[in-house]
Amino acid sequence: MAKAKAAPKVEVSQGEVATTTPDDSVYIGKSTKPEFIYLRLANRHGLITGATGTGKTVTLQGLAEEFSDHGVPVFCADVKSDLSGLAEPGQPRARLEERAKQIGFTNEFQGYPVIFWDVFGDKGLPIRATVFEMGPLLLSRLMNLNDVQEGVLNIAFKIADEEKAKNKNFQLIDLKDLQAWLEDLAARADELTTKYGNISKASIGTIQRSLLVLEQQGGEHFFGEPPLNINDLMKTKGRCGYISILAADKLMDSPRIYATFLLFLLSELFEEMPEVGDLDKPKLVFFFDEAHLLFNDVPNTKSLSV
Template sequence: MAKRKAATTEDAPSGDAGEMAPTDSVYLGKSVKPEFIYLRLANRHGLITGATGTGKTVTLQGLAEGFSDQGVAVFCADVKSDLSGLAEAGEAKPWIEARAKEIGFKNEFKGYPVIFWDLFGEQGTPIRSTISEMGPLLLSRLMDLSEAQEGVLNIAFKIAEEEKLALIDLKDLQALLENLAARADTLTTKYGNITKASVGSIQRSLLVLEQQGGAHFFGEPVLDIEDLMRTNPEGQGYIGILAAQKLMDSPRLYATFLLFLLSELFEKLPEVGDPEKPKLVFFFDEAHLLFKDAPKALLQKVEQVVRLIRSKGVGVYFVTQNPLDVPDTVSSQLGNRVQHALRAFTPLEQKAVKAAATTFRANPAFNTEKAIMELGVGEALVSTLDAKGQPTVVERTLIHPPNSRVGPITDAERKAIIAESPVAGVYDKRLERESASEILEKRAEDEVATQDSKPDVQKAGTAKEDSGGGMFDWILGTGSRRRLTGGQKVAREMTRRTGDEIGAAIGKSIGGKTGESLGRSVFRSIIGGFLKR
């Protein structure tokens, strides 16, 4: 096998990345030539794959730095807390100096403008959205609902829209589902079958979602996506870092949230065609969580978003261990590829290596499939789009070392950065306004108040119709098993007392206490035993 030619200081361009690659690009590293991604083609998306410990995080870190320096905002999830180091300047280490020398790269150690985000509001600025904005499709995915349950959830959203019920947080959806169950008989004829079993299953799923932290995410104020695309006064793009260590305990929430963000960007950003550089580059780490066990409708949505969001000026880069994690319909749209080493000890791993090799434009200088298993740490097979938008021949490439810190920052450093963030104080305090739960509660109270305010005569007529009996049934409340109104309770007590008086009168003719007791018993037997103490 022909090995990759070692890039030495003598035969490599000298200076920093700007001298090693075109100025309108982001530098990746060096093979037999500089490897880079053209800014105007960065919105054609990308894929970064490789086994654990092969250098994917450092590759992502270097790309984030490059895009930021070019004025492009970045959003990425920090699964292991390593990416937090982007906020602080790096330092010379033996491996950094050795790699930089080999590829002729000059490090400019510095920190980058960073905004820390956190769904739980613990390690960054809180991110929230509403139930309405999430929509029934993503919520169904989030709660792993069946087809029948998803149908009921769609009906709930339809009724909320028609009745102007704002669905903001989980308690709003809970209240609406309870209301649907109570009105199921009348709603079914118009909207379709609404079973209490399906409603109950959705409510149980909501409880699970709440325990996983969903209550933190749903609420207001809602994230303004423009805050993901900020630049600092020096023209650098802000790097949004989502604290995902705790979030990874709820992998479905993590994947659904990132897909929700992509959908929001797709729906709210205007069409810009092919800009000179992206507005935002979105790194989707642990991408396999998005596609694992995903229903067909969700996969179609992901494919649509990836295919069309590039015209909104957004580039999406999936990061995962196995290239087979990304479906072919999505993978075919990823133009810029970085493949770190894969291991092939099992048949499935061997299949992954072959699949990865076939996605590259072959290089006659080496066997791509074999090279994937021989790559060292920090080395990758790279193929990007050339000036004409065509994939370049794959090359074995040494990835350049980052300028920022490799590894996590301290808690004190994180707190200081959060306090100085351009969004500090904007999303910290949770807002409360009237929404579905309050509206439905008030509606129920008004119905009770209206019923209680009716005259007793009107209530008597209603009770008579309901029970099928007459005034006697109304007085005793025996026509049907229902809650007595205030008037009925008074009437019943008066009748009870009257019965006691009549019984006492009968008893006098018999004489003594025994006579009075016997008199009351006789009266109760006469009226059928309805008066009970």
């Protein structure tokens, strides 16, 4: 798309008002002066708000381009298929040229390195996670299990870990594997209760029904192999960071799967990327377009610690 290029950039001392954009910063837009974020301070949460048609998504696109230009990989959840244009150079338009002239910018048109992802595998590379990787805590929260049912699921994973230690070929990869494993535990409930505590067949039945809901919403697409490697989201091409775009238009119709993916991704990030404070620039930037939709029909996760 169009890439707005500012006038020459200058360094700004603390307390000074910037009239141009410093080199170590990301340009946001212009009010009475250029507005920007220093890269060293970009490790923060932010929110872009505004009425319909005021340019929220365009602002997101511009920020994604700026971060990419600085070698920072970007991840975007694209709800309305608005972001795919980042991959191709834009075309000049009179309105864009007029606006650029008003704020003292010149337009450059260039494409950016983009990787498209899609849980369903229709519009991009498929995203997968195994049941073992997801673990009982995330699954319990996503299925809104009560304490008793969560305890049974934890026992199921505990026994599965022991089985895997004895048999390296044993795996819980997809929902069908987990359903079959729960059926096996239900058949051995009396035997296992003595060692692990009460394994209620009623609780297993509830878990099975919840798994069926996940499967009907597309869980069979998400759970499987090969699992997502978080490093695949942190690639660079030359001096530019890759912009990973998640096709979320269809995914938004499956809120539990969307929540599953987001929680899994966040847990992987916390596991793989230790807290380091403020760096010279972020290692990875997340953008969630139409972010209010993330919280519609998403399971309660306030007690989840990652």
